[in-house]
Each structure stands twice: as structure tokens, then as C-alpha cells.
Amino acid sequence: MKAIPVEEAVGTVLCHDITRIVPGESKGPAFRRGHVVTDHDISTLLDIGKANLYVYDPRDGYVHEDTAALRLAAAAAGANITLNGPTEGKVTLSAACDGLLEIDTAALMALNSLEDVTFATVHSHQFVQKGRALAGTRVIPLAVPEELLSQAEAICSRNDPLIQVKPLKAARVGVVTTGSEIYSGRIKDGFGPVLRSKFQTLGSTVTEQILVSDQVEMTVQAIRSLLADGADLIAVTGGMSVDPDDQTPLAIRQTGAEIVSYGAPTYPGAMFMLAYLEGVPLVGLPGCVMYHKASIFDLVIPRILAGERLARKEIVALGHGGFCEGCPSCRYPACGFGKI
Template identity: 35%
Template sequence: MKFGPVPVEQAVGRILAHNIADAQGNRIFRKGRRLTPEDVARLRTEGYREVVVAELEPGDIGEEEAARRIARACEGPGLRPMPAAGGRVNFLADGAGVFLVEPDRLAQLNRLPGVTLATLTRGSVVRARQIVASLKIIPFALPEAIVIQAEALLQDNRPLLGVYPFQPRRVALILSGHPAVWPRLIADFEAPLRERVDACGGIWLGTQTVRHEEAELARAMEAALQQGADFLILAGETAIMDEEDIAPRAIRRIGGTVEAFGAPVDPGNLLLIAYRGEVPILGAPGCARSRHRNVVDWVIPRLMAGLRLTREEIATMGHGGLLEDVEERPAPRLLGTSS
């Protein structure tokens, strides 16, 4: 693409690079306009002798078509791309859910000259018709080689971008501890956790209280599963402290497997993620009783959207995982302990 000043007489058919105003400062032409003979006559009348323009060369693709092609290659599930305008394509969420993006491939795409794609943070909870990503072609045209390179980068079985809708999962909460503290456990944990589940379109099946014993926890989980639960949340008087603690042993006792214990998110380091078949089991740390943002706000929406949380996925949460401390913690961060 050629870019630079030319005499007004030579500007016909070329793309105007800057907004043009008359003597009173009123805009008469907007940048990006392909100038016609009538436009050039108007410019001469307004006293312009030279204008800055862009001219496409063989092998160039205009910003609109370049944006459309790269947007098609970017598109994943749950997204609605808007029509290209000014070299920009915005992606809207089809419905409420969790937005995911692959940061490494996003960075590779943004390294290509003239291509920019801005997105929400991976794992963001989004509403229907919210803008989740915006693609902008910077120059008025791109060499086709760059567009082809972008398309090749995005040709993968894994979509670069996607919004994964919430599913009407049936959620059961199991609280464990000494019977004397059961009323307090219900008062502490039930409402904050239920609010989070409700916000993701879940179906609340109820809360069980049991002694903090392996056999009791196992029986409670089996009972919840028989009642149709397809998402279990465990919490209680004491957080899980080891993969051989009571709750992980109870999970294995019913045929489940622990996917990850411990998360690089604070508050919420003592998180456990397990599965019995396709049913997720969340071992919630003590900070889950707080309505302030903590690790469960990162994992509950993903699990409600049917996304499988692996140890690798949990490991990526360390970037941005240092959250504001919460007053409800028995030992605040200042004291050098974690919940």
C-alpha cells in the first residue's frame, strides 16, 4: 500500500487518510473515504492543494475484507460477529456464559503487522450481547500474505475465542463438621454459594449437613447423586489440607478422582477439584462463605458452563490470582497464612 501526500488533482480513486474540514472547521469528508471527482472539486474549492491518501497496490486487501476474513478464522462457539466497519469487527456473546480465549495464540495474532485483537480476560462471565472481543485492522489495507498468515495461525481444532453457555446444572451443597456447628455452617456457606449458582442459571437441590467423617461424606455424596445432582459442592468446619484428607478420601471412596488440589488464587488456595464421571465436585475453601471475590468466583461459572477444569487450567489462574483480601478470613493475608 502506498501512503503519503499527493496533489489534489491526483487524489481521485484514492483513500483519504485524514478527516477534512472546511474553513469554519466543519468536517466535510471523513477519513477512509474513497475520493470521487466531485470530492476533489470540493477540496479545490475549499482551498486544498494537497491531501494525504492511501492507495492499494496489487496483492493488497482492503481493511473491511481483511477484517471479515480474519474474523471468520477467529470465530468460535457462542459468538456473534458484527458486520465489518472501519476495519473493525466486534464479537458479541450469543448468550450468558463464560468467555475463553487462548492467550498464546492471541499474542501470536497480535504480533502480525497491522492486526489487533482485544478481548476480555479468559474466564470472564459475560451476558448476552456483551462485546467480548474487538478485531481492528490498523492500516487501510493489508498485504494478502499477512491475511493468509493470520488465517493459517487460526486453523486449529481449538477455537481461539468462544463463549460457553451456562447449563441448568443441579447443585447440592454438603457441609461437614461437628453437629453443634451445623446451623452456623448453613448460615455461613449456603446463601453466598447459592447466589453464585443462581447467577449461572443453576438449580439448587438443597444442603446436607454431616459429621466430618469419610464414610458420612461418602454417603451424603451418593445420596445427592441419587437425587439427580450433577454438581457437588463440599465445604465445612475445616478446609481440606491434603490430598489424603477426609474429603478426598471420601471422593475416592465413591469412585471419584481428584483432578487438582491447591490453586494459585488467594483468597482460595485450598481449593479441590474432583470428578465422579462427568460430575464435578468442588471442595470449597473457607473463603467461599464470603461474597467478596475469591477462587469460587473463578471456578463455579466454568463448571456451570460444563467446562472441565484440569490441573493445567487451574495452574494458569496464578496470573491475576492475587485478589483483594476478605474480612471473613480467620487469618488474613497480613499474618502470612492462607485460607
């Protein structure tokens, strides 16, 4: 910051508001802090009685807050992120398409550890829709040193983008619905319509659904049939509890699939199973997926469709935030469920 004659201030940035008083009429800011002085402003400033101004001069190695925010946002933004602003010094980052939000939380921590730099986001690993605002960034002072901004940009470019949206695969989903009561026709299947709707929201299609009894071999054959038909993801519904008639986990094991996890620290969704059969994701979905708006399905399936191969550690990590509060009116995903 320095004081300079008004006539020399063109192109510099005001450090404070400049007030204009019209006796008996008004008192208010003629120019706001952060205003970039133009040729047309000189006469007005002289009329107000300002012969000298306190300004930041970009030529002195400082960057104005608007420019700094744009540079921070551009450095952090990966695929499918749009920038809006700056407005009052802040740039907002939004989703350019539907997909899985991925945030490099280590880079985010390092960035916010820099003095005078702020970058706030929503939680990572959630399905977001096009147009949703995901993050905002700004610097605290009116201007920051170029050296600080360069340091922040370097953090953003170390590894993966700090923030990105990964499009989801339009998967062919095969469903096996277990339960003798459904297979025999005693009750109507309610799981199939729910899964069709959920997968459609994520851009995928349930291409085939096979009803089976509680016989293990019948379930194994159905899973193998869907695999042979080219399913990109196989979901087995029902029979996931510890009831003696619930044989789905055993059937999934007997396919020869690689079991990642049986059980997840999430409520609803504790009896979830994740496996991979010849590279194809195979999930055992507990009944809560049919009844709850948000469940283990919403925490795991978008990540699978985004191309992530989940390991047990990713399932275990869901415990922090994995307790649904059962709000009378569900606000998911604008809540803490599944967020870390």
C-alpha cells in the same frame, strides 16, 4: 499510495485529511483520511482546488482499514460472538450470551506478531454475561495488503476459534454441608443460600442439600445419595482445613473418587478440592466461598459447567493471578484475580 486526477478517484480511499478554508469564516477538514470518494465528492474537491489526490486503490491489492477490521473479527469469532462497528477503524467483539469466555492465546500471540495487525481481548477462562465487550481489532495503516490480511485470517482458522463464548450447562447441583454445629442445629447454615445464589447466576440449580455431622461415613453416604439422585455436580462445604475435626477431604477420598487436586494456589480458596466420582465433578469448597465475592469458586466452577474436565495442571496454572488484592470495593471480574 498513488496520486491520481480527481476525476478518476471515485471508489478510491483518501490517504489524508483534505482541508477546506473559507476566508474569515472557517478552516477544517472537508474529507477525512479514509473517506471513500464518491461521484458527489468530485465537484467539492475541485472547488477546494484539488486537481489530484493521494489515494489507496483497493484494486491495487490493498484493503481499507474498515473492511480489514471486519474480516479479522469475522475470522477470529467463534460461537456466541457478535461484531459491532467498525468505528474509527475498530471492530468490537461482544458476548452474544452468558457463558465461559475461551481465548486461544497462542493464536492471539501469533496474530499480534504480524506487523500492522492488532487484536486485544479481556482475559480468558472467565464467566461473561451477554452484551459484555470482550475484544477489539483493527489494523494500523489506513489500508493493508490483501496478502497480510489473508495471512492473519489463516492464523485464526488453524485450530479452535480465537475467541468464543461457551454456554454453561444448566446443572442439577447437590450440596453436602458438613459440621456438627450445623447438623445439631446449634448454628444456622449460611453456606446453602450463598451457593444457591452463585449457581443461579451461572444458570444452574441446587436441587438438594444434605446436612451431615463431621463423621466421615455420614458424609460419604450423603455424597453417594446425591450421585444416585442424578446430580450433575456435587459440592461439599465446610471441613476443608487441617483442623482435626475437618474430615471432608478424607470423606471425598473414601467415596472412591479420582482426586485431581487438594489445594489450589489461590487466595481466597487455597483449601479447595477437585475430584471426579463416576464422571461427576465433586468439589470441596472452603469457607472463603461463603464470605468473598470472588474466590476459587468463580475461577473453577464456570469452567466445569462449560464442559471442561480440569486436570491438575489447570489448577496449578491459577497461581499466576490467583492472589486477590482484597480491594475495599470488589470489582471482580473486572480485575486481575485469576487472570493469566
